[in-house]
Amino acid sequence: VIDRAAILAVGSELLTSTFVDTNSLYITGELERLGVCVAYKSVVGDDRDELAVAIRQALSRVDLLVCTGGLGPTDDDVTREVVAEVLGRELREDARITAQIEARFVARGLAMPAINRRQAMVPAGAIVLDNRNGTAPGLWIDAGEQVVVLLPGPPRELKPMLADAIERRLAPRTSGLALARRVIRVTGRTESQTEEAVRSLYDTWARAPVPVSATILASLGQIDLHLTALAATQREVEAVLAAAAGEVVERLGLDVYSDNGLKLERVVGDLLIARGLRMAVAESCTGGLLASRLTDVPGSSQYVDRGIVAYANAAKVELLGVPQSLLDAEGAVNEPVAVAMATGVAARAGVEVGVGVTGIAGPDGGTPAKPVGTVAIAAVVPGAVASRTYRFVGDREQVKFQSTQAALDMVRRALLTARP
Numbered sequence: 001v002i003d004r005a006a007i008l009a010v011g012s013e014l015l016t017s018t019f020v021d022t023n024s025l026y027i028t029g030e031l032e033r034l035g036v037c038v039a040y041k042s043v044v045g046d047d048r049d050e051l052a053v054a055i056r057q058a059l060s061r062v063d064l065l066v067c068t069g070g071l072g073p074t075d076d077d078v079t080r081e082v083v084a085e086v087l088g089r090e091l092r093e094d095a096r097i098t099a100q101i102e103a104r105f106v107a108r109g110l111a112m113p114a115i116n117r118r119q120a121m122v123p124a125g126a127i128v129l130d131n132r133n134g135t136a137p138g139l140w141i142d143a144g145e146q147v148v149v150l151l152p153g154p155p156r157e158l159k160p161m162l163a164d165a166i167e168r169r170l171a172p173r174t175s176g177l178a179l180a181r182r183v184i185r186v187t188g189r190t191e192s193q194t195e196e197a198v199r200s201l202y203d204t205w206a207r208a209p210v211p212v213s214a215t216i217l218a219s220l221g222q223i224d225l226h227l228t229a230l231a232a233t234q235r236e237v238e239a240v241l242a243a244a245a246g247e248v249v250e251r252l253g254l255d256v257y258s259d260n261g262l263k264l265e266r267v268v269g270d271l272l273i274a275r276g277l278r279m280a281v282a283e284s285c286t287g288g289l290l291a292s293r294l295t296d297v298p299g300s301s302q303y304v305d306r307g308i309v310a311y312a313n314a315a316k317v318e319l320l321g322v323p324q325s326l327l328d329a330e331g332a333v334n335e336p337v338a339v340a341m342a343t344g345v346a347a348r349a350g351v352e353v354g355v356g357v358t359g360i361a362g363p364d365g366g367t368p369a370k371p372v373g374t375v376a377i378a379a380v381v382p383g384a385v386a387s388r389t390y391r392f393v394g395d396r397e398q399v400k401f402q403s404t405q406a407a408l409d410m411v412r413r414a415l416l417t418a419r420p
């Protein structure tokens with residue numbers, strides 16, 4: 001049974017600073033759906049020695065090696081030859097492939113260059129995978145219990161070929177198990193606080209009849225917990241993950257904003273729709289990013305009324321009704337100003353939910369009392385006014401993003417806890 005794979009992306013361009021190996025992401029997704037896990041992947045240049053080492057290593061570790069790239073007609077396309085060499089298979093020209101390649105050229109009124117015959121070379125015992133969108137055929141090579149698959153580099157050639165190979169050759173050789181993933185999204189905790197709270201679940205999950213594995217990923221302003229499991233059917237694996245997600249929510253409570261991978265702006269939007277509320281935002285240091293994120297969600301016109309960017313103090317007074325005396329006495333970055341912005345924008349829009357964000361995104365403008373990254377945020381919802389001063393770390397862009405994340409989260413928590 002094939003259940004562990006390695007992916008080898010071949011091409012010197014993939015080792016430069018300009019080309020990204022996206023094929024391996026695509027291949028990983030396709031293999032996962034069959035319950036085949038990618039144990040590791042590598043990127044190798046068009047170098048016979050490096051490639052031979054990488055192939056030997058893969059064959060010592062996994063059941064399935066998928067190579068992409070390096071099947072072209074030129075001298076630097078060496079995948080086919082090196083694979084044949086490592087497997088000890090002789091290469092022979094397949095007259096049928098030569099004829100097909102020749103026909104593609106003839107159809108365009110061209111003669112086939114002699115070097116293209118190279119693409120018709122097939123290792124003994126290999127099965128040829130037709131290329132509907134290009135000249136380089138792919139190859140499926142059985143090597144004892146193991147399989148080596150060679151696919152062309154261009155994504156539009158690779159995709160249909162991989163789909164065919166999976167359906168006709170790979171699916172019958174896999175366990176038939178279904179794999180599923182579920183992403184639980186958390187705010188308001190650090191990575192280690194999250195891990196600490198859920199770690200004791202890992203052991204139980206590992207010993208369960210359908211084991212669940214978990215990985216924590218931290219990014220700016222949020223933590224994602226990825227749960228993965230394999231089971232006989234899609235329905236079973238999804239039920240197992242739903243139960244595991246429930247256990248996480250029990251531990252983390254309100255800090256979980258989505259138990260199935262939704263974005264925070266979407267979660268907030270869904271809450272507003274469910275309660276029939278509308279929202280307006282007043283932004284200073286985030287410069288419209290909050291309104292932008294809110295309106296990234298399709299259908300947000302149902303609940304977004306307006307966003308006002310009031311950068312200058314005068315704009316805060318003129319557009320939001322923030323009292324000049326408050327700004328004179330306290331400056332622009334503090335919770336009373338954020339609250340005045342939130343209530344001001346909500347009142348002017350005539351909506352129930354308002355948000356105010358005012359802070360110092362940097363790199364200049366900080367003071368000892370209010371360093372760069374100091375951001376005051378307020379949310380007004382029916383029955384509650386929330387506000388808090390944050391000290392975010394990072395550059396200007398990161399401070400802006402974290403401010404919007406905190407503002408959205410404040411609205412979410414206020415909506416879930418307020419008693420209107």
Ligand code: ATP
Pocket residue numbers: 009010011013014020021022023024068069070071072073077134135136151152153154155157
């Ligand atoms: P062809 O005969 O069509 O050239 P090939 O197998 O020789 O196929 P390469 O020459 O290695 O393919 O790559 C051709 C192009 O395919 C690259 O220029 C790049 O645009 C794309 N490509 C190659 N490898 C990858 C990869 N791992 N991820 C994304 N794109 C890739």
